Amino acid sequence: MSVTGVQGEERHDYSKAESRHIRGRSRRLLGSLLKPLQGKLWLTAAAVVVSSAAQVAGPAIIAYGIDSGIPALIEQDWYPAAFAGLAYLITGIVGAFLISVYIRLSARISQAVLIDLRTRVFLHTQKLSLEFHESYTSGRIISRQTSDLDAIRELMDEGLTMLVRGLMYMVFTAIALVLLDWQSGLVLLVALVPLGILTRWFQVRSQALFRRSRVASAKLIVQFVETMTGIRAVQAFRKERRNEVEFGDLTEDYRDVNAKVLGLFAVFNPGLAFIGNAAVAVTLLLGGFRVIDGSLGVGVLLAAVLFTKRFFDPMEDLAMFYNGYQSASSALEKISGVLEEQPSVPDPVKPVDLWNAEGRVRFEAVEFAYTKGRVILPRFDLDIPAGQTIALVGSTGAGKSTLAKLIARFYDPSDGVVSLDGIALSDLHPKDLRRAIVMVTQEAYLFSGSVADNIALGKPDASFDEIVRAAQAVGAHEFIEGLPNGYDTDVNKRGGRVSAGQRQLISFARAFLANPAVLILDEATSSLDIPSERLVQEGLTKLLADRTAVIIAHRLSTVAIADRVLVMEHGRIVEDGTPDELIGGTGRFAALHAAWRDSLV
Known part of the structure; x- marks a missing residue:
């Protein structure tokens, strides 16, 4: 139904x-x-x-x-x-x-x-x-x-x-x-x-x-x-x-x-x-x-x-x-x-195991439309090699978040195949899929409980030292230590005791602790101020080494750490290259970058 x-x-x-x-x-x-x-x-x-x-x-x-x-x-x-x-x-x-x-x-x-x-x-x-x-x-x-x-x-x-x-x-x-x-x-x-x-x-x-x-x-x-x-x-x-x-x-x-x-x-x-x-x-x-x-x-x-x-x-x-x-x-x-009601993204009947994912993501002839809606991705092809960090840039409604949701398998494509290391996501064992691909969204939802509990959500059996190292990697350790009870501080309902930027840092630490093969950041730095964003970028640079990453960001400063930039419009890739190549060109990304640089003056 x-x-x-x-x-x-x-x-x-x-x-x-x-x-x-x-x-x-x-x-x-x-x-x-x-x-x-x-x-x-x-x-x-x-x-x-x-x-x-x-x-x-x-x-x-x-x-x-x-x-x-x-x-x-x-x-x-x-x-x-x-x-x-x-x-x-x-x-x-x-x-x-x-x-x-x-x-x-x-x-x-x-x-x-x-x-x-x-x-x-x-x-x-x-x-x-x-x-x-x-x-x-x-x-x-x-x-x-x-x-x-x-x-x-x-x-x-x-x-x-x-x-x-x-x-x-x-x-x-x-x-x-x-x-x-x-x-x-x-x-x-x-x-x-x-x-x-x-x-x-x-x-x-x-x-x-x-x-x-x-x-x-x-x-x-x-x-x-x-x-x-x-x-x-x-x-x-x-x-x-x-x-x-x-x-x-x-x-x-x-x-x-x-x-x-x-x-x-x-x-x-x-x-x-x-x-x-x-x-x-x-x-x-x-x-x-x-x-x-x-x-x-x-x-x-x-x-x-x-x-x-x-x-x-x-x-x-x-x-x-x-x-x-x-x-x-x-x-x-x-x-x-x-x-x-049945899940629109059902578990596979005969799941395929993938114990150690490398992180190669491919879109092959993918089409996608939400229920009773217009087509968001029309005949989409993309190959993301393992270990590559790509940034998705484009106007609102261009299909960036949809692309991220398909990689995380929150949705299945209407047609075509999205695969990880050559295995269709729809055939992959759910536990292997969730272990291999982690998505951090703009919402940065925190559950009632301590800061440590929320970080450990990425790895329930993690030791306290592992939790601390994950927080240090994203620059969250300092502000957590400043909380009334440090890592044992109760964040209250939906994280109401910490600021929006601090919630985002905690969610980063949670994702980093999970140690996924593919990390998706969907507007995940939008709640951070400039100093916090720089701290996170330092942590991201260390963490994203030898890991596939997809970064969706309106802040073009975040794009600088990417190996490759994809500019999307109406569900299609209109530009594809390194940040320096696209900035030096005359295309859409060069115009966006120039406008962003002027806004900082």
Whole structure:
């Protein structure tokens, strides 16, 4: 399923074919989650059945106690009354014990399902390609892991138990009523007609509203998360008022749809109460006449009234279950959509090992276009010998970053082959690929933890001395030593404790520690000031010896360390040569260099 397909599931106006596909996908996911728990499910079902039967037996025992126990007591025979009392007590104890059993079992089943599902979502989204994450917003991913999983948790924790127990209770109550007094059972049967009509009315109207409620809730979460994530841009561009209006509209939409849901319950619950009370009244009236003429015992009438009333008791709970069911069903549809998504850059079926890469990179007849976009690289050929440092120069949108992403295999070409040491990247073992090629981007993302932990990401088993040497190589050691706790300093969320330039230096040290055969720097010096950039360039000169490197930079000072410069325009190489050759020429790079030199004056 494509990313656009997953995004489309935020709609609630599916075609019939789409609805069938989504429901089938959700059922398969639920089946796979419950399959390992079949034993506990059967045990829980048995506990529910026996518990419901024990609870339902109460009115029948009362009828026996009244109609048989009381006359026997008049005759000084206390055995029937004692038996009825003891039986009622035992069924109550058994019912209570089994309720405790199935609550515990259902809780274990619920937690097992949620842990499995939460883990699947996390691991799967981690494996999905960059294309998915660039299209599927972070707010929606968070919504899948939070509100959607919470909806499923609420259903699993209480809803399913409520449903099974309620249905079993109603079935056993109806059977007991028919066995006790079939004429009273007919009254209940007649009452099922308006009950079925009312329930169907509620089901049809609530289904669409519950789905809209889930969509509105997800939009609220997305808006909130994206606003908080981009709070700097929000405040820098004074977007607070616009966000207030947008969030207000989303809140109003969420309130309106929930008000309509409550409106349904305002009709359903009173209607349910009226049907139940009418059935009880008719049972009592008709039974009363039969008691008078002696064809029905008082105890049986009391039991029939109790059975009729108790039959309708779970209905409100079942309506609430349906509310939770619709929310959980909608959530499961969205989660199953994410889990159905396949990586656009799949792992090879038969991976080829490359233990010691030399670093030769080749593009052979490569074409590339992003999904539903224009062609970025039209029929592209390039040979980068092992150990060569090349600089990619060109205007924004020329295809430089795309070229880097193809080398790192964040994307696969639409046509042609990108290879490392003669092996297509799509055939290379993922571990060998990630070990051989490392990319440092402008973002310089740091994870919560110490500076040392962030550097060691490039080599998890690195010693502290190796971490320090990597930092020294890129000129980061001095500022790290100046931090409150040196290498043990916590960088805080997303590296908020260090400056943008310092984050970039730490990311350099991380990449250098990884010791790749091919190093890609995508605008990686953009956050550095001139002195820091010179320090890094010194480290780069040492590190890039005998290593293939691809440097994308708008700062032409960074280009000076390259062996070869490629000038790109519209996905094509328009100039190719050493920095000195191109500077001495009259082409595009010479003009760029002259303009850059004049800007320094």
